[in-house]
Amino acid sequence: MDIRLSGINHSYDDLEVLRDVTLDIPSGKIVCVVGPSGCGKSTLLRLIGGLERPTSGEILQMGDVPENCLNPLTYVFQDFALLPWRTVHGNISLVLEDHGIRGARAQVIIDDVLERTRLTDFAKALPRQLSGGMKQRVAIARALAVNPAVMLMDEPLSALDSQTRELLIDDLVALWSRTPFTAVYVTHNLAEAVRLGHLIVVLSRRPGEIREIVEIDKPLADRRYADPDLEIQQKRLWDLMREEARAADEELIHV
């Protein structure tokens, strides 16, 4: 399933947040969205997922959702959003229960996603017993359990330290290589964007407009930590963003 955004504008009262965003999210690709603080990245993601309605413009789902898809547009949150009173297993079964999937059928799905996120041994653990990286893997497992058409990820690695982040990038690449998924991946971190993005959408400062869409052809599996090709791309992105980021930073101080 593809997603097409056409002419999206969004304002909160007088505050114009997004301006004329037109974007295609192709099936099976990871689209990274980068941009300075407060430029409307999270807002864009909420619009795509239907948690908010755009002031004007259209968001279309094109084509059929995959088989067994329980929740076509599924979020992975920055702060994990795991229920602290449920175990890893319980947090995943939470999103299946409402679709009437229980017992053995649920177990098959849960075992599968735990295996894919290397969490099989932690099914009975409570979130507070897990490290940040493992919590986010649980959240990813939960998202995979509903077999989404598009994963909407809002800075999923920002709450983690940099080593854990590297490990999780590898995990995400491995997951994608095994079964390609479609994702919109919002991040502040350009290194993350060049490692994970097939397309990188650069937004200007608020009101967020698309400055440029960069395509990176190198296959995900071939991209490495401190890859020289990627460093060049990353530097180009930073040159695009530097002035915007500085201006956005000063704007926030003056608010």
Place this chain on the structure above:
Amino acid sequence: MSEKSSKPRSVEFRGGGFAPVSHRWVGLVVFIVLIVLAEVGTQTGFISALTMPKPSDVLETFHQLYVSGLLWKHLVPSITRLLVGATLGITVGIWVGVMIGLFSYVRAGLVPLVAAIFPIPKIALLPLFVIWFGIDEASKYALIAFGTFTPTVVATYGAVDNVDRTLIRMGQSFGLSWTSIVRKIVLPGAMAGILSGLRISMAIAIILLVAAEMLGAEYGIGAYILEAGSLYDLERLFAGVVILSVMGVLVSAAISAVERKLLGWRT
């Protein structure tokens, strides 16, 4: 470092305290010490028999009460009143509190009303309840229910307000139904606050139980205490008070047990 070369000293520990540690036996020791002091004081005559009965006499009175079967005659109606009234008030209170927490119109309509009835001493309303519900049990149930209702409502909607909104957003983003979100996210998230509100509500329930029984009941702990008081029978008065305290401790222990069961994930 450079100023004076003094001997190396070990770093002083100053991080103690402020962390709750369970020392349950201390509470018991405090009780026992107080009782022993009272016993010694009354035995030696240091405490006059007119001001305080001997703890051993109170125990003897209690024994009599038990043997004569009067204990159950007083306890059973009291506990029934407490359970029926409190269950009613707390159930409705939690329900209303959740509704206030979830719907802004309900909040706008009911919060001022709750604020208006919270400070009314509910005992003052007993005559009204007697007119409405009759002199029998129903008016006592109503009094206790009404008294536990308001603190439960306030604690519940405060707890619902404090449930992490990102968890609710998460539930919505996975397409969970409204009832699932309330049942699986809002209620468990609010449970800690609801249970600490229950402690207050149950204490109020016991106070109101005694008040209601003092104002008109043949049997019940309140009636027993009132009768003892009017005869200046200090042993029986104290026996009654001890029963109330034990009830308070038991209720508190029961809530603690529920907390350990439902909130085990916190520690």
